[in-house]
Amino acid sequence: xxxxxxxxxxxxxxxxxxxxxxxxxxxxxxxxxxxxxxxxxxxxxxxxxxxxxxxxxxxxxxxxxxxxxxxxxxxxxxxxxxxxxxxxxxxxxxxxxxxxxxxxxxxxxxxxx
Numbered sequence: 001x002x003x004x005x006x007x008x009x010x011x012x013x014x015x016x017x018x019x020x021x022x023x024x025x026x027x028x029x030x031x032x033x034x035x036x037x038x039x040x041x042x043x044x045x046x047x048x049x050x051x052x053x054x055x056x057x058x059x060x061x062x063x064x065x066x067x068x069x070x071x072x073x074x075x076x077x078x079x080x081x082x083x084x085x086x087x088x089x090x091x092x093x094x095x096x097x098x099x100x101x102x103x104x105x106x107x108x109x110x111x112x113x
Contacts, residue, residue: 003011019027 015027016024
């Protein structure tokens with residue numbers, strides 16, 4: 001339902017007759033402000049309804065990043081990487097040795113060794 005040019009002309013002529021040429025600009029400004037407020041209100045209500053209806057987006061948690069060790073001064077990246085790999089191997093070996101020791105201790109305390 002839109003206004004045709006002829007209909008708008010009739011509305012302007014009637015407003016000019018009723019309000020007069022001095023009060024017509026102020027009335028048009030007031031009507032414009034009212035339409036803007038209604039539009040802002042409807043936009044706000046629509047946004048609030050959309051936010052209430054749609055569930056919040058939850059991003060999957062990423063695993064914590066392992067901090068990278070700083071290479072020592074004067075070492076290349078390859079040398080540094082090799083040192084880190086050796087440390088990882090040593091940690092795994094030590095963990096395995098500790099597990100073996102626990103197995104040995106439990107066997108001796110049972111008297112089965």
